[in-house]
Amino acid sequence: MTATVTPGRTDRADSGEMLGKGDARRRLPRIPDRTRRGGLPYLLLLPAVVLELLIHLIPMVIGIVMSFRRLTQFYIRNWGEAPWTALDNYKVAVDFDAPIGQALLHSFFVTCLFTVLTVGLCWLFGVSAAIMMQDSFRGRGFLRAVFLTPYALPVYAAVITWAFMFQRDNGLINHVLHDQLGLTDQPSFWLIGDNSFIALVVVAVWKSWPFAFLIVMAGLQNIPRELYEAASIDGAGVWQQIRKITLPSLRPVNQVLVLVLFLWTFNDFNTPYVLFGRAAPEAADLISIHIYQSSFVTWNFGSGSAMSVLLLLFLLVVTAVYLLLTTRGRRGADA
Amino acid sequence: MRTIRAAAAVTVVTALAAVTGCGGGTSSDGGGSNESPKTLTYWASNQGPSIEADKKILTPELKKFEKQTGIKVKLEVIPWSDLLNRILAATTSGQGPDVLNIGNTWSASLQATGALLPWDQKNFDAIGGRDRFVDSAVASAGAEGKDPAAVPLYSLAYALYYNKQMFADAGITQPPATWDQLVADGKKISKNGKWALGAEGGNLANNIHQVFVLGKQHGADFFDSAGKPTFTSAGAVAAVKQYVHFMAKDKIVAPGNAEYAQNQSLQDFANGRTAMVLWQAAASTFAAQGMKPADWGVAPVPVPAGAPGTGQNTNSMVAGINMAVFKNTRNSDGAKEFVKFMTSDAEQKLLNKTYGSIPPVKAAQQDPAFSAPDLKVLRDTLATSAAPLPQVPTESQFETTVGTAVKDLWADAAAGRPVTTESVRAHLAKAQQLMQQ
Numbered sequence: 001m002t003a004t005v006t007p008g009r010t011d012r013a014d015s016g017e018m019l020g021k022g023d024a025r026r027r028l029p030r031i032p033d034r035t036r037r038g039g040l041p042y043l044l045l046l047p048a049v050v051l052e053l054l055i056h057l058i059p060m061v062i063g064i065v066m067s068f069r070r071l072t073q074f075y076i077r078n079w080g081e082a083p084w085t086a087l088d089n090y091k092v093a094v095d096f097d098a099p100i101g102q103a104l105l106h107s108f109f110v111t112c113l114f115t116v117l118t119v120g121l122c123w124l125f126g127v128s129a130a131i132m133m134q135d136s137f138r139g140r141g142f143l144r145a146v147f148l149t150p151y152a153l154p155v156y157a158a159v160i161t162w163a164f165m166f167q168r169d170n171g172l173i174n175h176v177l178h179d180q181l182g183l184t185d186q187p188s189f190w191l192i193g194d195n196s197f198i199a200l201v202v203v204a205v206w207k208s209w210p211f212a213f214l215i216v217m218a219g220l221q222n223i224p225r226e227l228y229e230a231a232s233i234d235g236a237g238v239w240q241q242i243r244k245i246t247l248p249s250l251r252p253v254n255q256v257l258v259l260v261l262f263l264w265t266f267n268d269f270n271t272p273y274v275l276f277g278r279a280a281p282e283a284a285d286l287i288s289i290h291i292y293q294s295s296f297v298t299w300n301f302g303s304g305s306a307m308s309v310l311l312l313l314f315l316l317v318v319t320a321v322y323l324l325l326t327t328r329g330r331r332g333a334d335a
Numbered sequence: 336m337r338t339i340r341a342a343a344a345v346t347v348v349t350a351l352a353a354v355t356g357c358g359g360g361t362s363s364d365g366g367g368s369n370e371s372p373k374t375l376t377y378w379a380s381n382q383g384p385s386i387e388a389d390k391k392i393l394t395p396e397l398k399k400f401e402k403q404t405g406i407k408v409k410l411e412v413i414p415w416s417d418l419l420n421r422i423l424a425a426t427t428s429g430q431g432p433d434v435l436n437i438g439n440t441w442s443a444s445l446q447a448t449g450a451l452l453p454w455d456q457k458n459f460d461a462i463g464g465r466d467r468f469v470d471s472a473v474a475s476a477g478a479e480g481k482d483p484a485a486v487p488l489y490s491l492a493y494a495l496y497y498n499k500q501m502f503a504d505a506g507i508t509q510p511p512a513t514w515d516q517l518v519a520d521g522k523k524i525s526k527n528g529k530w531a532l533g534a535e536g537g538n539l540a541n542n543i544h545q546v547f548v549l550g551k552q553h554g555a556d557f558f559d560s561a562g563k564p565t566f567t568s569a570g571a572v573a574a575v576k577q578y579v580h581f582m583a584k585d586k587i588v589a590p591g592n593a594e595y596a597q598n599q600s601l602q603d604f605a606n607g608r609t610a611m612v613l614w615q616a617a618a619s620t621f622a623a624q625g626m627k628p629a630d631w632g633v634a635p636v637p638v639p640a641g642a643p644g645t646g647q648n649t650n651s652m653v654a655g656i657n658m659a660v661f662k663n664t665r666n667s668d669g670a671k672e673f674v675k676f677m678t679s680d681a682e683q684k685l686l687n688k689t690y691g692s693i694p695p696v697k698a699a700q701q702d703p704a705f706s707a708p709d710l711k712v713l714r715d716t717l718a719t720s721a722a723p724l725p726q727v728p729t730e731s732q733f734e735t736t737v738g739t740a741v742k743d744l745w746a747d748a749a750a751g752r753p754v755t756t757e758s759v760r761a762h763l764a765k766a767q768q769l770m771q772q
Binding site: 073074076077079098099100103167168187191192193278279281282293296297298299300 | 420423426427429444445447448449450536537539589590591593594596728731732735736738739742743745746749750765768769770
């Protein structure tokens with residue numbers, strides 16, 4: 001396509017010269033009809049389509065096929081020979097009277113609570129920090145860089161550092177809470193027992209809120225300053241300006257931000273795996289680790305695949321409902 | 336809005352595809368056609384202090400092999416945490432190394448995949464015969480009644496390591512031989528910030544090793560003769576309860592040990608915070624942490640009463656590393672030649688001395704280097720009172736489910752919650768139900 005563009009034409013278009021409708025049509029690079037019929041656009045799309053197929057869609061289809069087979073270590077060498085089990089893996093996964101179903105359900109609820117808390121806190125911290133950083137002040141650049149640091153660090157290194165800090169006897173957290181501030185009667189366990197959920201949320205929020213900060217900060221750049229000036233002249237306080245100008249203007253940004261944070265958080269594998277190892281405490285047994293255990297630790301790939309497909313369906317439904325609701329709300333607002 | 340929806344759709348598809356995508360593949364049935372007789376790939380497990388140290392140790396030996404046979408060995412040292420997943424991936428794709436190390440507790444599970452070359456009479460003859468190896472080590476290389484899936488390479492056993500000074504300070508003159516003595520001694524030691532016994536409550540494999548031995552002492556296996564789990568048998572429940580009671584009831588294990596999973600109990604031992612640990616060949620680790628050999632003693636792991644021996648006085652699992660040949664190798668003759676080299680008397684002496692393990696080859700075991708006090712305890716244990724973990728295909732699931740149950744019970748003990756027969760049985764029952772997928 002570039003071969004049809006002459007330098008003179010591009011220079012003129014780039015200079016912003018006003019062109020009539022006819023001129024624009026005349027000066028734009030023209031793709032010969034023969035090329036169009038030859039399917040050049042499709043050819044250009046082909047690498048992306050092939051990669052998408054290879055990396056995502058084919059493995060996904062294989063995963064779905066696996067979910068209908070009794071795929072254990074006896075068949076992993078040639079999984080096509082694993083016995084067909086129809087819906088057995090699904091029945092086991094959703095039999096909530098039996099231990100496997102109960103464990104999956106427990107894990108699902110833990111993940112839901114974890115997601116709501118983590119996404120909520122990330123959004124709150126991200127929006128608050130971005131609003132505070134909106135006006136320029138001395139040291140703003142430095143603070144912005146500091147806030148973004150967790151997002152820039154390698155996940156493994158960051159989370160393993162947290163794991164050290166959460167150790168009961170030698171960790172920094174207990175040293176501060178117990179030894180220095182005297183807030184607890186005795187050093188607490190953070191990596192086992194019920195507190196492990198708190199540790200998990202703390203690390204996940206620490207790791208993810210800078211993303212919210214970054215996205216909201218970018219969104220704030222698009223709000224005209226005149227709106228705030230006019231509001232200020234009309235006597236609106238800071239809180240009113242946030243409520244009436246900032247948050248409504250950020251709505252499209254927040255819609256995408258919350259969706260992306262939700263998907264990332266619900267599927268978070270790195271944080272619990274590095275923090276707790278391959279067997280997370282019951283209180284912090286996220287569904288990603290649960291499925292990993294079913295598939296790769298107990299070598300029951302069929303059952304693990306069925307759980308993955310159920311998770312996929314759940315996320316699809318939630319996302320569809322979310323998009324439907326937010327789209328409807330937006331349409332209403334636009335009207 | 337269309338842009339947002341499109342972006343959201345792309346995000347959803349990408350994220351969800353990542354969740355659901357499971358690898359898979361078909362095997363290419365190589366079957367040892369010896370197409371590449373001059374090269375081999377070897378996955379070695381990480382045995383030494385680091386991967387680099389292992390490369391340094393093994394490279395000269397591989398050069399020696401190349402000089403002898405003309406076969407070049409490409410070495411890759413793989414950390415334990417990655418090894419099993421790498422083997423599974425290789426098994427699934429059919430694209431694995433020619434020769435690899437496996438943990439001996441995985442033998443039967445990996446054997447069930449059919450990816451490893453069975454060591455029948457003919458293959459054993461090619462490396463000098465099955466009789467060259469210690470029986471218990473061969474027994475831990477595959478399911479009973481089947482040709483082993485691997486050949487023993489390094490053998491290890493558990494022993495009781497104790498701090499001589501801490502024992503002397505508590506007025507204890509000799510290491511405990513029975514569990515009652517250990518608890519009694521432990522109560523004398525466990526005061527003023529010092530603790531008697533170290534544990535790795537968060538380490539699933541270590542939990543299994545310990546409760547398996549205690550189970551044997553209570554007359555229980557965790558599987559019946561048909562390979563079905565029997566986790567809730569009275570002996571198994573008693574074994575797990577006894578182990579966790581060292582913290583919950585006897586108070587001779589520090590509560591913090593419940594979350595240990597990175598060998599922190601060895602650091603505590605080296606720092607004088609803990610007086611005893613049950614471990615495999617820990618001497619080099621203590622030396623690396625600044626302890627002198629005279630600072631610690633080594634004794635057999637305690638038994639209920641009397642002395643260690645066969646049967647109920649089993650006091651260790653047969654630990655160790657085996658060497659397997661990938662069935663898909665294109666150089667099966669060369670691979671067997673390499674196994675023969677690595678299990679030769681000379682290499683066995685050299686490598687096991689370096690790694691502080693015991694040679695599973697009988698002739699090499701007679702070397703005086705393996706008669707040092709600590710290694711003699713390990714050697715005698717292996718010869719007389721060690722038993723292999725259940726060689727069943729579901730062994731790896733057993734490690735995870737029961738190991739996790741014990742981990743959760745440690746957490747209960749650390750939090751001060753009671754650990755009773757009922758609570759132990761409930762945890763083990765749940766583990767057993769999870770096995771029956």
